[in-house]
Amino acid sequence: MSKSNHKEHGNIHMDQLQQKKADLMYRQEEPIRREQCVLFVDDEISVLEGLRLALHQAKFHKLFAASAAEGLEILSSTHVDIVVADEQMPTMTGSEFLYNVHRLYPGIIRLVLSGQASKERVIEAINSGQIQRFLTKPVDSETLLDVLNQYLSQIRLHQTKRALLVRSETLGRWEWDILDGTFTWNAGFERIMHFAPKCPNRDIHQFFGTVFPEDRQVLEDSIHNCKNTGQFQEFSHRISLPDGSERWITQVLDVFRDQDRTWKMIGIMRDDTDHKEKETLLAERMFILEQTMEKTVEALARMTEIRDPYTAGHQARVARLSREIGKILGLAPERLLGLEIAAKLHDIGKISIPSQILTKPGRLSEPELAMIRQHPLTGFQIIHDIPFCSPVSDIVLQHHERIDGSGYPNGLKKNEIMLEARIIAVADVFEAMSSFRPYRTGLGRDVALGELISYKGKTFDPEVVEAFEELLSMNPEIVQDNVI
Ligand SMILES: [Fe+2]
Incomplete structure (x- = not known):
């Protein structure tokens, strides 16, 4: 140019x-x-x-x-x-x-x-x-x-x-002519199975022989279903390779039919080992995280109860009752978990109250009562940065609110109070009344329940109290150990 x-x-x-x-x-x-x-x-x-x-x-x-x-x-x-x-x-x-x-x-x-x-x-x-x-x-x-x-x-x-x-060559493919027993495969199959290329004298049974004994039933059931229904089947199983290593295989089976006779089965397979290993690793990490969270929550709850030995086990029992009430009210699993955690930690704010006030046998003075009334807010401040699956710190903050606005710290009413907090309020009062305290003996299950019923619709959510009554009628043993 x-x-x-x-x-x-x-x-x-x-x-x-x-x-x-x-x-x-x-x-x-x-x-x-x-x-x-x-x-x-x-x-x-x-x-x-x-x-x-x-x-x-x-x-x-x-x-x-x-x-x-x-x-x-x-x-x-x-x-x-x-x-x-x-x-x-x-x-x-x-x-x-x-x-x-x-x-x-x-x-x-x-x-x-x-x-x-x-x-x-x-x-x-x-x-x-x-x-x-x-x-x-x-x-x-x-x-x-x-x-x-x-x-x-x-x-x-x-x-x-x-x-x-x-x-498609990255996938393994095999074909089995059921009538004459011919077994053929592609290069992807050879790679997955570590078969030598064009290796002669392989048959379907040698292939099936590589499947883990524990997984053979899955394979046999899938073949049986595929042949009988003509519907493709997808399943996973493990195989042992010639070098002794094991791999996870996902297979899709399909059949070609000639009128009523099944004559050819085709399998498309992929090596899912890396995916399975990642899944297992992820599951293990999730388990460790869940365990860490559970044990941390229990440790925090124990710290509170060390200050106030008379309430030892109180939060755990409130958590158990709250969870059961939540189930009756149809809470989703994630909300139930949040409810249980909040119940286990609801009094964590008491850690800031001197133990002589918490265990004082007589009446509390006004300044002492003011200090006690501070514990929901203190509890909220202690845990509100923890990324729980639900707003646990808000539930803790509201567990002494009452539906008529007579509660504390914010005097919330009715639906301004979270359902989880309304549930814990009922379980907490029942558990506290029926158990021993420094200033009184345990009042027992019937007195505690009667008190709840008398305040149903006044300070306590009537639906929650009714759910609790239902729980006690269905499962009276749930509170047997609580009453001292
Ligand atoms: Fe409390």
Whole structure:
């Protein structure tokens, strides 16, 4: 290409440079998602401009070169699907150029656009493999677009098929002809099973022999169901490899039926060992985290009870009652867990109250009562940064609120109080009344329940009290140990 041509078509050249960069990026992406590209080579600038205008709405990317040399330069760094070349070019004819393209990049579709094409020349060019098609100038844009789109569709289909083939080879596939016992498999199966390629004398029973004895029943049941119902089956099992290692395999089985006779079974399998190992590791970590949380909650609860030995076990018993009431009221598992944790920690704020006040046998003074009334807020402040599965700290804050607004610390009413806090309020009062305290003996189950019922709808949520009554009638033993 001459310098003057470069100048005249600086915009074309800049487009090319930018596209080279873009196309190199495309190369690293999934092949079938790459934008398709057509390169036009013609020494007549007006022809290139005409093509650019005529094809500006075409969905493929267009590159333009004003000489065969420039065309080869573009091809050296850019992925192109089709090259359309003018036959009459000064330094190299279109056929010669496309011969080089064929030699260097045999996968590219090559078209010649020529004003003069003898029948013999066309036959010779096509037969020698230089080009796929001759187009005679002038060609209208509709015809050219039609031809290009046909080739691009074929290329895309071919790329899609090739990508699917590559992907399917990562899966193992086996086929078992049930009538004559023939067992065949693909390369993916060999990789998964560590079979030597084309290893003869393998049969279905040798394959099944690699399955862990504990998992054979799953395999047998799946084959039986697949054969009898004609429905595909998906299942997982372990296998032992020749080197003694074990792998997790997920299989899908299907059968082909000839009228009523089952004659061929096909298995598609994938090695899920890495996935299973990650799952196991995750489950182990989750178990450790749950254990850590449970033990931490218990440790926090014990700290509270060390200050006030008369209430030892109180929070655990309130937690048990609260959970059962929550179940009757239909709380979801996650809310039940939050309720149980909140109940186990509901008095944690008492850690800030001197033990002589907590264990004082006589009446408390007003300042002492004020200090006691501070414990829900202190409890909230201690735990509100812990990321529990539900708002445990808010429940702790509200466990002394009463539905008539007579509670503390905020005098909330009715539904302003969280259901979990209303449940703990009932369980807490019942448990405290029925158990021994420094200032009184345990009042017993019936007195405590009678007290709750007398305040049902006044200070306690009536639905919660009724759920508690239901719990006691269904499971009276649940409070037997509580009454001292
Ligand atoms: Fe409390």
